[in-house]
Structures are given as structure tokens and as C-alpha cells.
Amino acid sequence: MSEFISQPVVWVFLTLAVYFLSQLLHIRLKWVLTSPILITILILILVLVLFNIEFEVYNTGGKYISFFLGPSVVALGVLFYENYEEIKNNIKPFLIAVTLGGLTSVFSVVFILSLLHSPDYLIRSLIPKSVTTPIAIEISKSISGLPSVTAGVVITVGIFGNAFGFYILKFLGIKSKSAIGSALGTASHGIGTARALEESEISGIYSGLALCVNGCLTALLLPYLITWISII
Amino acid sequence: MLKSLCYIFLFLILGEFIKYLFNIPIAGNIFGMVLIFLALKTKLIKLSTVKPASDKLLKYMVLFFVPYGVGLMVHFDVLKEHWLSIILVVIASTVITLYVTAFTQQRLEKK
Numbered sequence: 138m139s140e141f142i143s144q145p146v147v148w149v150f151l152t153l154a155v156y157f158l159s160q161l162l163h164i165r166l167k168w169v170l171t172s173p174i175l176i177t178i179l180i181l182i183l184v185l186v187l188f189n190i191e192f193e194v195y196n197t198g199g200k201y202i203s204f205f206l207g208p209s210v211v212a213l214g215v216l217f218y219e220n221y222e223e224i225k226n227n228i229k230p231f232l233i234a235v236t237l238g239g240l241t242s243v244f245s246v247v248f249i250l251s252l253l254h255s256p257d258y259l260i261r262s263l264i265p266k267s268v269t270t271p272i273a274i275e276i277s278k279s280i281s282g283l284p285s286v287t288a289g290v291v292i293t294v295g296i297f298g299n300a301f302g303f304y305i306l307k308f309l310g311i312k313s314k315s316a317i318g319s320a321l322g323t324a325s326h327g328i329g330t331a332r333a334l335e336e337s338e339i340s341g342i343y344s345g346l347a348l349c350v351n352g353c354l355t356a357l358l359l360p361y362l363i364t365w366i367s368i369i
Numbered sequence: 370m371l372k373s374l375c376y377i378f379l380f381l382i383l384g385e386f387i388k389y390l391f392n393i394p395i396a397g398n399i400f401g402m403v404l405i406f407l408a409l410k411t412k413l414i415k416l417s418t419v420k421p422a423s424d425k426l427l428k429y430m431v432l433f434f435v436p437y438g439v440g441l442m443v444h445f446d447v448l449k450e451h452w453l454s455i456i457l458v459v460i461a462s463t464v465i466t467l468y469v470t471a472f473t474q475q476r477l478e479k480k
Contacts, residue, residue: 271433289448
């Protein structure tokens, strides 16, 4: 049996099948906690733990799926271009807001975790928490964090932003639809953008663009920023 | 579809090559993303050339990071030890980031 389950195709199939079924469930229930990504990961972990299967065995197949993250990040550049064309005339306030927001995210994580005396590897894993998952994974790798912990936290941040972000912003007195979009995209990436799209088209466009800009800026600056932060 | 997929991989390889050439601590696919944006912006390539493959990749992007999420099972001990700090950071940092971004943009737009 152990020879059979070490075949990559078993795990590729299981991942696809569980993801497909989770999507069906989500379409039925439409509840933020039934987000397909969350349910898929939980079910797969449960299966592996129940049958006492190592992650390395799962990843013989899993790596064929995560391989496509590389080209997907390139595809984000195309999405960026499409959205960019739509907001050209409001680009300055947008860029300033997203840059400030992205820096706020990085520094607030470092500040809070330092106060709590968290270990260095945890800080490195959590710094890219607001960036879209595929980019966050790359950032985590390049600054010696734990990419899987990063992925888990990033997804959690997305779900939190999706569920509460809009109400938090309304409560804090934000009225501009474009500002709400940029904030959801900057703070809670693609999962937050899904919520922005539900609010209005304009929020969705700003949110999609914000997730690209924040991902790109954080990826380009963080490896240098982190050596600077650790000097202090 | 095949042509657009070739383009996406071409830019991915270009990005990896830049990383390799200059030995930069940034992932190659990030450079690929920046390069394809610049190529579209300067009309070097057309949106319709790359859109079929990029739309499909973006549609299934969530599926592609499932294995990393499953990899979390290797780090249960990290979660067990630090769950409170993690939850605190997720909530506090996300709320601050949301507000700073939205407030800044709303302020600047009104001018």
C-alpha cells in the first residue's frame, strides 16, 4: 500500500477532487468560513493525519500543483496592466496610499511581535502577511521564514479582511468606494478583493490593483528592508 | 492558448535569468511579473496575446497554493506555541493597515 500511495497521481487527484467538492460546498453555503481554500487544506491535513501519512509523501504529487504558482505570479503582471488602464487618472493618491499601507503592515508586524518577544523565524514568516499568497510564499523563502506558516497566516488574514474589513472601514468613517477597495486589496490581498468586488465594481478594480502593487513593492523592498530592520 | 502560455513561461524564464545573473535575493517570478507589465505598457506585446493563459492561471491560482497550506501540518508545534501572538498580529496589523491605506487615499482624493 505504501508503494501505491507514494505515486504522485494519487495526491494530484485527491487535491483536485477535494478542491472541486469544496467549491460545490461553498456555492451552496456562501459562508466566508467555507472558503474552498480553507476547507480543502483542512480536509487534506485531516486525511494525512488520520492515515498517518507524511507530508513528504503528499508533496510527491503536491509539488506538481504548486509548480504553477510561478507562472501565476507572472499572470498577476497581466492583471496589473488591465486594471492599471482603468485608473490611470487617479494613480497618485492610489500609489501613495498602497505604499503607506504596505509599509504599515510590515512595520506593525515587526513591532507587535517584537513586543511579544516572538522568535526571529516567526517574525520573518509573518512579515508578508498582507501580500497575496504566491508572492508571500516567495518572500518568505527569500528572507528565511517558513513558507507554509506564511501561507496559513496569509489565508487567515484574507478571510479576516473578507469577513470584517468592509465593516471596520465603514465604522472608522471611510466613505470613498475606491479607498475601500485599495484598503481591502492592500491589507487582505485576493480574498479581500473578492469582498470588494461584491461591494462595487470600482472597489473591485482598486482592490485588484492594490494587491498587485503591494505584492510587487513588498517583494522588491523586503529583502533589503529586513537586513535594515535587524540592524536596529 | 498555447501561444499565450509560451509567453507567460518566456517571461518567467527571463525573470529567473535576471535573478541568476545579478544574484538578487528576490524570486525570479516577481521579475517576470514586472517585465510582462512593462512589455504590455510599452506595447511590445499585446494584451490579447497573453490574456487567455493568464486568465486561466489566475482563475485557478488558489488551487496552486493548496500544497503549501497542507505543509502547515509539519509546523503544528509552531502554531501550538505561538497561536495567541499570531491571532493578535493578524487582527491588529490588518485593522491598522486597512485604516492607513483607506484614510490616506480618501484624504488625497478630495484635494
